Amino acid sequence: MSQTIDLSPLLAELDPDQVVIDPDRVQGYRWDRAEDPAAGTPAVVVRAGSTADVQVAMRFAAAHRMPVVPRGAGSGLSGGASAVEGCMVISTERMRELAIDPSTRTAVVGPGLMNAEVKAAASEHGLWYPPDPSSYEFCSIGGNIATNAGGLCCVKYGVTTDYVLGLTVVLADGSVVRLGGPRVKDVAGLPLTKLFVGSEGTLGIVTEIVLRLLPKQRRAATLVATFADLDAAIGTVLDITARMRPSMLELMDATTIGAVEDDLRMGLDREAAAMLVIQSDEPAGTAAEEIEQIGALCESRGASEVVSTDDPDEGAMFVTARRAALVSLEKQGRLLLEDVGVPLPRLGDLLAGIADIAAARDVTIAVVAHAGDGNTHPTLVLDPSDPAMAERAQQAYGEIIELTLSLGGTISGEHGIGRLKRPWLADQLGEDVMALNRKIKEALDPFGILNPGAGI
Amino acid sequence: MSQTIDLSPLLAELDPDQVVIDPDRVQGYRWDRAEDPAAGTPAVVVRAGSTADVQVAMRFAAAHRMPVVPRGAGSGLSGGASAVEGCMVISTERMRELAIDPSTRTAVVGPGLMNAEVKAAASEHGLWYPPDPSSYEFCSIGGNIATNAGGLCCVKYGVTTDYVLGLTVVLADGSVVRLGGPRVKDVAGLPLTKLFVGSEGTLGIVTEIVLRLLPKQRRAATLVATFADLDAAIGTVLDITARMRPSMLELMDATTIGAVEDDLRMGLDREAAAMLVIQSDEPAGTAAEEIEQIGALCESRGASEVVSTDDPDEGAMFVTARRAALVSLEKQGRLLLEDVGVPLPRLGDLLAGIADIAAARDVTIAVVAHAGDGNTHPTLVLDPSDPAMAERAQQAYGEIIELTLSLGGTISGEHGIGRLKRPWLADQLGEDVMALNRKIKEALDPFGILNPGAGI
Numbered sequence: 001m002s003q004t005i006d007l008s009p010l011l012a013e014l015d016p017d018q019v020v021i022d023p024d025r026v027q028g029y030r031w032d033r034a035e036d037p038a039a040g041t042p043a044v045v046v047r048a049g050s051t052a053d054v055q056v057a058m059r060f061a062a063a064h065r066m067p068v069v070p071r072g073a074g075s076g077l078s079g080g081a082s083a084v085e086g087c088m089v090i091s092t093e094r095m096r097e098l099a100i101d102p103s104t105r106t107a108v109v110g111p112g113l114m115n116a117e118v119k120a121a122a123s124e125h126g127l128w129y130p131p132d133p134s135s136y137e138f139c140s141i142g143g144n145i146a147t148n149a150g151g152l153c154c155v156k157y158g159v160t161t162d163y164v165l166g167l168t169v170v171l172a173d174g175s176v177v178r179l180g181g182p183r184v185k186d187v188a189g190l191p192l193t194k195l196f197v198g199s200e201g202t203l204g205i206v207t208e209i210v211l212r213l214l215p216k217q218r219r220a221a222t223l224v225a226t227f228a229d230l231d232a233a234i235g236t237v238l239d240i241t242a243r244m245r246p247s248m249l250e251l252m253d254a255t256t257i258g259a260v261e262d263d264l265r266m267g268l269d270r271e272a273a274a275m276l277v278i279q280s281d282e283p284a285g286t287a288a289e290e291i292e293q294i295g296a297l298c299e300s301r302g303a304s305e306v307v308s309t310d311d312p313d314e315g316a317m318f319v320t321a322r323r324a325a326l327v328s329l330e331k332q333g334r335l336l337l338e339d340v341g342v343p344l345p346r347l348g349d350l351l352a353g354i355a356d357i358a359a360a361r362d363v364t365i366a367v368v369a370h371a372g373d374g375n376t377h378p379t380l381v382l383d384p385s386d387p388a389m390a391e392r393a394q395q396a397y398g399e400i401i402e403l404t405l406s407l408g409g410t411i412s413g414e415h416g417i418g419r420l421k422r423p424w425l426a427d428q429l430g431e432d433v434m435a436l437n438r439k440i441k442e443a444l445d446p447f448g449i450l451n452p453g454a455g456i
Numbered sequence: 457m458s459q460t461i462d463l464s465p466l467l468a469e470l471d472p473d474q475v476v477i478d479p480d481r482v483q484g485y486r487w488d489r490a491e492d493p494a495a496g497t498p499a500v501v502v503r504a505g506s507t508a509d510v511q512v513a514m515r516f517a518a519a520h521r522m523p524v525v526p527r528g529a530g531s532g533l534s535g536g537a538s539a540v541e542g543c544m545v546i547s548t549e550r551m552r553e554l555a556i557d558p559s560t561r562t563a564v565v566g567p568g569l570m571n572a573e574v575k576a577a578a579s580e581h582g583l584w585y586p587p588d589p590s591s592y593e594f595c596s597i598g599g600n601i602a603t604n605a606g607g608l609c610c611v612k613y614g615v616t617t618d619y620v621l622g623l624t625v626v627l628a629d630g631s632v633v634r635l636g637g638p639r640v641k642d643v644a645g646l647p648l649t650k651l652f653v654g655s656e657g658t659l660g661i662v663t664e665i666v667l668r669l670l671p672k673q674r675r676a677a678t679l680v681a682t683f684a685d686l687d688a689a690i691g692t693v694l695d696i697t698a699r700m701r702p703s704m705l706e707l708m709d710a711t712t713i714g715a716v717e718d719d720l721r722m723g724l725d726r727e728a729a730a731m732l733v734i735q736s737d738e739p740a741g742t743a744a745e746e747i748e749q750i751g752a753l754c755e756s757r758g759a760s761e762v763v764s765t766d767d768p769d770e771g772a773m774f775v776t777a778r779r780a781a782l783v784s785l786e787k788q789g790r791l792l793l794e795d796v797g798v799p800l801p802r803l804g805d806l807l808a809g810i811a812d813i814a815a816a817r818d819v820t821i822a823v824v825a826h827a828g829d830g831n832t833h834p835t836l837v838l839d840p841s842d843p844a845m846a847e848r849a850q851q852a853y854g855e856i857i858e859l860t861l862s863l864g865g866t867i868s869g870e871h872g873i874g875r876l877k878r879p880w881l882a883d884q885l886g887e888d889v890m891a892l893n894r895k896i897k898e899a900l901d902p903f904g905i906l907n908p909g910a911g912i
Contacts, residue, residue, distance in 0.1 A: 103698055103801045104800050105697065154640070177889050185831045186869060187872055187873070188867055189890075189893050189911075190654070190658075190893050191651060191655070241559075245670070286739035341639050373640035375641045410642040413642060416643055417643070417644060425645060432633050442899065443896060
């Protein structure tokens with residue numbers, strides 16, 4: 001398909017350095033972090049600098065019915081930004097506008113900024129942008145919008161959509177809409193801002209974002225508890241969530257603990273079945289009090305060790321162990337990462353079932369979880385030189401999804417469906433909801449050129 | 457139109473007591489609290505008891521291309537539930553399912569429950585449903601979903617959409633979809649749950665709702681400050697929001713203070729230009745500390761009186777003055793209620809402009825405001841026996857909207873567009889966003905039978 005489209009009109013309309021057709025450079029835009037082996041090669045990459053540039057590119061693509069893959073930082077884990085053969089990749093990496101307004105506690109940002117850059121800019125004004133995916137230093141805010149990204153603080157502070165007040169979006173026909181704005185309450189018309197958050201580039205390309213900010217987070221108190229018994233750790237999670245709102249409530253299983261300890265030598269307990277990392281950011285005395293209550297809950301469930309601190313540096317070190325999990329696991333083999341979530345009371349069933357699947361398929365499955373919201377990342381660790389293991393892992397991957405659905409769960413809590421999870425989407429949503437998704441998609445993108453094969 | 461449709465198949469399929477065709481009883485379903493003089497008379501009212509009943513009614517209406525007006529408690533202030541001539545009203549008042557699950561901190565509720573009933577049921581489990589429209593004792597949770605209702609605590613705790621995890625919706629063709637569920641994080645498919653919250657019954661009829669609950673709110677400390685100067689009060693609001701997150705930040709102007717004092721004789725200061733009612737629900741000592749800091753800010757802006765209390769009963773009394781505002785104003789005349797919002801730094805310009813409009817049109821305009829989120833309720837107080845005043849008031853109503861739009865604001869912060877605000881919707885959204893709204897509407901309701909004339 002790519003060979004048949006004459007790109008010269010596009011080259012004439014955009015700055016030459018915005019349009020990449022060099023085959024070597026184009027390779028760099030084929031994959032995201034999911035490394036989809038089925039990724040195609042783009043015919044052209046547009047590194048847009050403005051909303052107007054995106055409009056030019058979209059109009060060209062629409063005129064030629066050319067598939068368009070929107071791309072942020074390429075840190076996606078579900079293949080939502082992997083290229084389609086002969087497509088146009090529209091990269092927003094250069095759209096790095098940034099303006100903070102302390103008086104409205106809002107930020108206007110370009111999609112190409114990293115999540116960490118938004119956090120840092122807010123922080124200079126004594127403000128805070130809460131959503132904190134583990135990848136916050138190398139994931140873009142545009143990508144966060146596309147997937148409705150979550151993170152560690154979501155258990156108390158919600159996910160990306162809760163902080164999006166307005167969006168500028170280029171639609172499939174190249175027209176542009178400005179939705180919402182710096183107003184906390186606004187119910188005029190359908191809630192379209194929300195419709196685009198989590199739509200994975202299937203309905204339009206976000207070129208500007210108005211974010212709601214909070215006053216700076218208070219210093220958190222931190223607790224780490226290890227358990228010889230996984231069920232005891234999960235029971236503790238439920239004890240906590242039923243009555244308190246910690247600002248972090250994370251779980252690592254034995255395999256993950258081992259991988260982090262191999263990597264970082266922090267003195268973690270390799271004998272533990274599970275470790276909880278918990279923070280409270282309540283005001284000074286109250287945080288310590290809440291952490292103390294949580295410590296008592298851990299002990300009453302038989303925790304083997306409970307350590308707490310209100311020293312931020314020491315607390316950050318504990319959190320480092322959790323944040324390092326994926327990177328440490330990557331050093332053990334090729335990863336196949338899940339992102340399944342269940343209603344909290346089913347968390348134990350999910351983890352027990354995953355252990356059964358790991359045993360039956362003879363694959364290592366490490367589990368890290370945003371336990372407080374039932375969102376887990378079972379991570380299959382593969383020996384890249386063992387094709388038979390890769391096949392067993394693929395089977396296990398599907399079985400984890402089926403298990404999740406049988407427990408009333410979701411196949412993606414925060415990473416998105418992308419291209420990797422799409423085969424299972426209808427199993428979760430059912431045909432009527434799939435039909436509703438398609439109606440919306442067809443209304444906004446009648447030629448199906450926006451991120452085909454991804455999301456919905 | 458109504459005369460030509462044979463209702464007997466509908467009567468045969470539903471319980472007789474669910475179908476109201478008696479002309480006297482039908483009258484009770486013509487208006488909501490906006491008392492739209494243009495309201496028509498329904499041909500039939502279906503008081504559905506279940507999702508299946510709503511499906512039967514919708515299928516009948518779809519087959520006959522009959523307009524359908526969904527109705528909750530009829531407490532709407534924008535005419536979103538006022539009847540269309542010859543329509544079918546589908547009332548959800550009898551759908552009062554209620555189940556609380558403390559372990560997931562969720563509630564499954566029928567749309568017919570009052571907001572206050574959901575709050576009370578949550579409270580029995582030590583839990584809290586935050587959204588608190590002033591009408592919480594007589595507005596239904598289904599109506600709250602339809603308008604994405606706000607309230608007083610939203611300045612800290614967000615609006616209805618922030619608490620909706622799942623919806624069961626009957627679509628325009630009578631099919632039913634279950635969206636989301638009791639999972640805090642779920643990004644599978646388009647974010648359709650969010651699309652229905654605030655859609656004012658134009659896309660489907662919500663028959664079941666999964667709500668997220670929080671642990672019980674802490675006892676709040678309360679502060680009331682009066683100001684001889686309105687600008688000083690507004691300046692104080694901005695001082696507070698730039699650095700703190702009070703759980704309530706309300707403003708009443710002199711006219712409102714006078715009306716409440718006339719009604720309740722609470723000893724309010726009739727000389728004041730404005731009164732702020734502020735709460736902090738931070739943990740014990742911290743709330744008192746925050747209220748003290750807020751008190752200092754009020755005094756530095758020249759407040760004439762600052763009274764604070766951490767006694768809940770005394771605090772509730774102060775809040776009563778604010779909550780009574782609308783009812784007290786109703787005793788002064790017929791009301792025409794606005795719901796306009798602006799970015800916070802423009803709040804002073806909005807209130808100054810409203811005062812100018814009141815003077816120019818010689819009408820009384822009382823202002824109560826959820827000041828902390830820039831959402832205001834300028835309330836025109838009319839002498840029902842003076843038709844000339846009614847005409848001037850209508851002009852003033854339109855001028856307030858135009859003023860709001862010139863300040864980058866919204867014509868509705870929390871009440872919805874309904875039928876009353878629809879003439880101004882395109883002025884706010886612009887033609888491109890209107891077209892996008894219509895595309896979605898047409899995709900989901902191709903015959904335009906769902907709440908025609910309302911919302912979008």
